[in-house]
Amino acid sequence: MAMSLSLRQPMRLPMGRAALIVRRGYHEVVHDHFNNPRNVGSLDKEDSNVGSALVGKASCGDVIKLQVKVKDGVIQDAKFKTFGCGSAIASSSYATEMIIGQPVDEASKIKNTDISAHLKLPPVKIHCSVLAEEAIQAAIADYKGKQNISPPAE
Amino acid sequence: MPDERIYMDNHATTRVDPRVVDAMLPYFTELYGNPGSVSHSFGSEAMEAVDRARASLAAAVGASPREIIFTSGATESNNLAIRGVTERQRRRGDHLISVVTEHKAVLDPLERLGRRGFEVSLLEVAGAGSPQMGILDPQQVSDAIRDDTVLVSVMLANNEVGAIHPLAEVGRICKEQGVLLHCDATQAVGKMNVNVEALQVDLMSFSSHKLYGPKGVGALYVRRRQPHVRLQSQIDGGGQEGGLRSGTLNVPGIVGFARAVELCLDELPSERARLAALRQRLYDGLRNRVEKLTLNGPVLDPLDFRLPGNLNLSFADVDGEALMMKMRQLAVSSGSACTSANPEPSHVLRALGIDEDLVRASLRFGLGRFNTEEDVDVAIETVATAVERLRRLGQSSQKLELASKMAVTLSEKAASEVKRIIEEQKLDDGTVLRVGVAGGGCSGFQYSLGFDKEYDEKTDAKYDWHGVTMVVDKKSALYLDGTVVDFYDGLEKRGFTFENPNATKSCGCGSSFSA
Numbered sequence: 001m002a003m004s005l006s007l008r009q010p011m012r013l014p015m016g017r018a019a020l021i022v023r024r025g026y027h028e029v030v031h032d033h034f035n036n037p038r039n040v041g042s043l044d045k046e047d048s049n050v051g052s053a054l055v056g057k058a059s060c061g062d063v064i065k066l067q068v069k070v071k072d073g074v075i076q077d078a079k080f081k082t083f084g085c086g087s088a089i090a091s092s093s094y095a096t097e098m099i100i101g102q103p104v105d106e107a108s109k110i111k112n113t114d115i116s117a118h119l120k121l122p123p124v125k126i127h128c129s130v131l132a133e134e135a136i137q138a139a140i141a142d143y144k145g146k147q148n149i150s151p152p153a154e
Numbered sequence: 155m156p157d158e159r160i161y162m163d164n165h166a167t168t169r170v171d172p173r174v175v176d177a178m179l180p181y182f183t184e185l186y187g188n189p190g191s192v193s194h195s196f197g198s199e200a201m202e203a204v205d206r207a208r209a210s211l212a213a214a215v216g217a218s219p220r221e222i223i224f225t226s227g228a229t230e231s232n233n234l235a236i237r238g239v240t241e242r243q244r245r246r247g248d249h250l251i252s253v254v255t256e257h258k259a260v261l262d263p264l265e266r267l268g269r270r271g272f273e274v275s276l277l278e279v280a281g282a283g284s285p286q287m288g289i290l291d292p293q294q295v296s297d298a299i300r301d302d303t304v305l306v307s308v309m310l311a312n313n314e315v316g317a318i319h320p321l322a323e324v325g326r327i328c329k330e331q332g333v334l335l336h337c338d339a340t341q342a343v344g345k346m347n348v349n350v351e352a353l354q355v356d357l358m359s360f361s362s363h364k365l366y367g368p369k370g371v372g373a374l375y376v377r378r379r380q381p382h383v384r385l386q387s388q389i390d391g392g393g394q395e396g397g398l399r400s401g402t403l404n405v406p407g408i409v410g411f412a413r414a415v416e417l418c419l420d421e422l423p424s425e426r427a428r429l430a431a432l433r434q435r436l437y438d439g440l441r442n443r444v445e446k447l448t449l450n451g452p453v454l455d456p457l458d459f460r461l462p463g464n465l466n467l468s469f470a471d472v473d474g475e476a477l478m479m480k481m482r483q484l485a486v487s488s489g490s491a492c493t494s495a496n497p498e499p500s501h502v503l504r505a506l507g508i509d510e511d512l513v514r515a516s517l518r519f520g521l522g523r524f525n526t527e528e529d530v531d532v533a534i535e536t537v538a539t540a541v542e543r544l545r546r547l548g549q550s551s552q553k554l555e556l557a558s559k560m561a562v563t564l565s566e567k568a569a570s571e572v573k574r575i576i577e578e579q580k581l582d583d584g585t586v587l588r589v590g591v592a593g594g595g596c597s598g599f600q601y602s603l604g605f606d607k608e609y610d611e612k613t614d615a616k617y618d619w620h621g622v623t624m625v626v627d628k629k630s631a632l633y634l635d636g637t638v639v640d641f642y643d644g645l646e647k648r649g650f651t652f653e654n655p656n657a658t659k660s661c662g663c664g665s666s667f668s669a
Contacts (some may be wrong), residue, residue, distance in 0.1 A: 026479075031479070034476070034479055034480075035480075037547065040546075040547060061510065061511065062473075063548070065548070072575075081547065081548040082546035082547060083473070084473055084548070085475040085476050086476045088473075089547060089548075123488040
């Protein structure tokens, strides 16, 4: 019954080989996206095939701008600019990488857990992946709005 | 492979000086006795070493040897001082005074006492814009002392912005009022002259690992004459240190601690000048290379406002954590929320009234004994390149764009109250209601509400609610998205209220929140 004394589970420490590639609490994948961010930039906001999103959170002050360019129902290109911490930048970089080449309907099914699992984000950074998910949703909604595509009935 | 990393985080901890290690080594394998074992020579050898160290440390701060209590470090010393005094002297009263920019090792014990019925007054320091930014005005201590004040605790030098408080003046005031004064001198000892008589402190905490000594050892100075300060011990057992701190003495640590302090004092005048010059080189170099850079804390000159090795800067439009990730070869620290185990942004920088965005964009450089001019030059290059790259990745102007989309609502009831006040006070037709948030308050942010005649559509978001024009500056709008400003007219309370869905915690007074 000694176990019941500890109310809070201690954080599990990275073990073995994993410990070698974890630096400052981030997985190497985060460092890779952070140091070599994919698809940084902007698309033409006025283009009717481009959907733009600007999302932010007051709680952490991070802001993500994400744009998608759609042709024949498939995301041809995506660009982002992010003001925020390392995992916000990595989350948005990975998000653009995921959605390029995907049909719009597929991309709108992406969940924040898909992003956080790939980047192996620590619990305190999960909100960064939530913000990236919101950015994808908002960009697609903006594109659909321009195309007068009403969202599917619930 | 040579270590190409550069360590500039000497406020966090320092490298142990090899001369200190040499002094410690015999006490591991040869002179390993327990100083408590008085009946054999192993014990007495160890006791003699501890006595010598105690005498040396005492002399270094102007105390007598019996007034030095060895602890595990400054955190323990602070806890022993604050809890020890309050548990012993409760008869005098329940009031404690300290400063908002103190280290958590002082604020947290005070907070615990606050929950147990003590009243804690935290004094403000000079804010952004003042050359003495971060420094306490001693008059504040004088104003805050009451008949029931038990203890005043003021640090000598701040760990984040290096601000040096006028402790001698605070000491004089406390002495006049007959109130005990505790000083956390962790960042100061070894970096400047510290003398307990000149400062008139009654208790003083300091630590070994901040001055090129080993970790795990510190000291508390406890005055024994005029007045004789009595403490309640916090760790009981073998009765070591006059019963105030039980536990076998850390002999190698204590020997190293004393040697480290001796070395610091020997080299003090030349080292202070050298560090100040290095810091100036770093500051000038960064100012030349990086735009939009601001200094946090007191001015660099004169030297007695600020620790010579401390530089705290904010780089607008970047995130401190992201900046540090970009500079993996350079060890510094940041006031940004995400850099330490503590998810809150720096309470010190917030207390100085520094804009939230600049708090998260801050870096603290702590120059020390082993830093060279080459280190500084590499650091300038590293920081400048990293800031440049991050600024290209995302601009905070996006934040302002985003802010204009944020909704802040004024309820109909609140609007009619606003109209009534405008009419009653005969304010001009163009009067607008200005809503905002600022750093401060008990939960980090504070709401502000007032009238204004002017606003700027570039920096303010404008709303029309029920015939009232309301403006919110865009920075504040980010923290107020979805907020409803209402008016409450009840029996106990009458006034404007803020319902903010972004607030994660707010305090009883209702005027401040955390997001």
